[in-house]
Amino acid sequence: MTLLDVKNLCTEFKSKRGVVRVVDDVSFSVERGETLAIVGESGSGKSMTSLSIMGLVPQPGGRIASGQILLEGSDLVSAPKEALYQIRGADIAMVFQEPMTSLNPVLTIGDQIAEVLIYHKHLSRSAARLESIELLKRVGFARAESLYDEYPHQLSGGMRQRVMIAIALSCNPKLLIADEPTTALDVTVQAQILDLLRRLSADYDSGILLITHDLGVVAELADQVVVMYAGQIVEQAAVADLFDYPQHPYTQGLMASVPRLDGDVKRLTSIAGNVPSPDALPRGCRFSTRCPHAQALCVEQAPELKPVRSGQSARCFLAEGRIFKEAS
Amino acid sequence: MVSYLIRRSLSMIPILIGISVISFSIMYLAPGKPAVMNLDPTISAEARSRQLSALGLDDPAPIQYIKWLGAALKGDFGVSYIRKRPVSKMITERLPATLLLMGSSLFLASIIAIPMGILSAHKQYTPLDYGITTGSFLGIAVPDFWLGLMLIMLFSVNLGWTPVGGIATLGGDFSVLDRLHHLILPTIVLATGSMAALTRYTRSSMLEVLHQDYIRTARAKGFRESKVVMKHGFRNGLIPVITLFGLLLPTLVGGSVIVEKLFSWPGLGLLFIDATFQRDYPVIMALVMLGAVLTVIGNLVADLLYAMVDPRIEY
The missing domain is CATH 1.10.3720.10 (MetI-like)
Known part of the structure; x- marks a missing residue:
């Protein structure tokens, strides 16, 4: 059975200017042992997608408007609140972007791991302590015993992120959501964390949903990739296909903005402009305002996500073959 | 921790002395002397100055302050002018x-x-x-x-x-x-x-x-x-x-x-x-x-x- 199946997810926010849809008809699935990466710029809706899966859409104002999130076949959107308390932190765990602020400053490291074990696995305090120390060792701490009684401010960012991962792994989650887990860290520490995630997903056979804007991380870790833009999926493919045959101009733009060490490119290319705000979307294709190939059709009609190669879909008239690149 | 406590306690001393000097001065400068307000207005000038010196109120202000401070350090806050009872008791x-x-x-x-x-x-x-x-x-x-x-x-x-x-x-x-x-x-x-x-x-x-x-x-x-x-x-x-x-x-x-x-x-x-x-x-x-x-x-x-x-x- 598919581990996670997100179907037509729509998440909305109520703002002063009306209801805005920040996640628009998003569907994807993650299998056990598989890593799916969601890629996109800030504001593309990727973090809100992950918070929707966790059931942690910011309140008040935010809500899942429609769609299904099936975890091993059972829908989390329609599940009662009580059931979600059992699932969050146990079956689905999350590692956040900001390791510096994601741990509670007034509780010890050990306390913050052990409380999850006590709550979900009903361990005694002493058993939880032993298991917490075991988890700390597993995420690579040599002096786990002494760390147990230390406070977050005594640790570096990379160490704190490893503690966050230890917390997330404490109940052997079926699905681990990692929201930009390495963004705030040094490059060398990033490599350690990625390595850790890869090893752990293999050990536990968990599915990983990786939210990132770093294509290097995607290449390193992901099996499947979803590219999001302005709340929609614009391209979906296996990682090798995406890197070798990017279909959507946005994906191509992202690829081109990655600095290369081997080429003789003098300047970094960038995609001009910003992601449109969800309350001021263009009428046609949402990327049309920034797309180098945009034509009249793109401005008037919104393309749909369609299969363009085997195992690869894109939301683009160009990729569909309905329009062609103008000779430049 | 202990050294912090000692440092903080020592730093209280100048603060408290400062507060006492300021409040003593303000009180001294405020109009309405206790001698004028509370002594029997019909007594002779000689009796009045005798009473003032008994209360120590004819000394210059700095001397009054130092006398007060000396006594206060020993825990003696003097006797109320009005009720004639020890202040600490009141x-x-x-x-x-x-x-x-x-x-x-x-x-x-x-x-x-x-x-x-x-x-x-x-x-x-x-x-x-x-x-x-x-x-x-x-x-x-x-x-x-x-x-x-x-x-x-x-x-x-x-x-x-x-x-x-x-x-x-x-x-x-x-x-x-x-x-x-x-x-x-x-x-x-x-x-x-x-x-x-x-x-x-x-x-x-x-x-x-x-x-x-x-x-x-x-x-x-x-x-x-x-x-x-x-x-x-x-x-x-x-x-x-x-x-x-x-x-x-x-x-x-x-x-x-x-x-x-x-x-x-x-x-x-x-x-x-x-x-x-x-x-x-x-x-x-x-x-x-x-x-x-x-x-x-x-x-x-x-x-x-x-x-x-x-x-x-x-x-």
């Missing part, structure tokens, strides 16, 4: 009544205000939050004397449930119930104002905490809202509130002039206001210094409590 007589009233009102304010503040923050922008906020502003806006009078009229005069004033039933034996009975109204009146301020303070502190990333982490662990707010939010939200308690400590002894007067509560507030009007220097100085010492200690206690609650602070 204070210790009245201190328990004030401590009881202020302590119980602070207690009442805390047990109501802190939960209300937390609730108000957790349910931000809901009718409950608006209700609590409106109530807080009413509490701040309503003057003590008016609220006190209204409560006396309703509960003491019309309903006859509570005594009109005083600390004990006249002629009755001491009993805890009788004392509590007399305590109810003044405590409520005094608590109203600080309750309102404390609610607002707790609310804003908790609001800031509840938007922190570690609260989201706690939710991601699957905890129920009550556990998220109480275990992960409250201890962090409490840190700024502790300052307020440190600052409230001196008011515990300062008492409230208005409420003590209104309910004829024999506390230090009444003593202080009487002493000021009568230019009873020894009493004023003793009470000012008591307040100063408690303010300084209150700050120290708040700083020590910080370190207890927040592991990031070390001394």
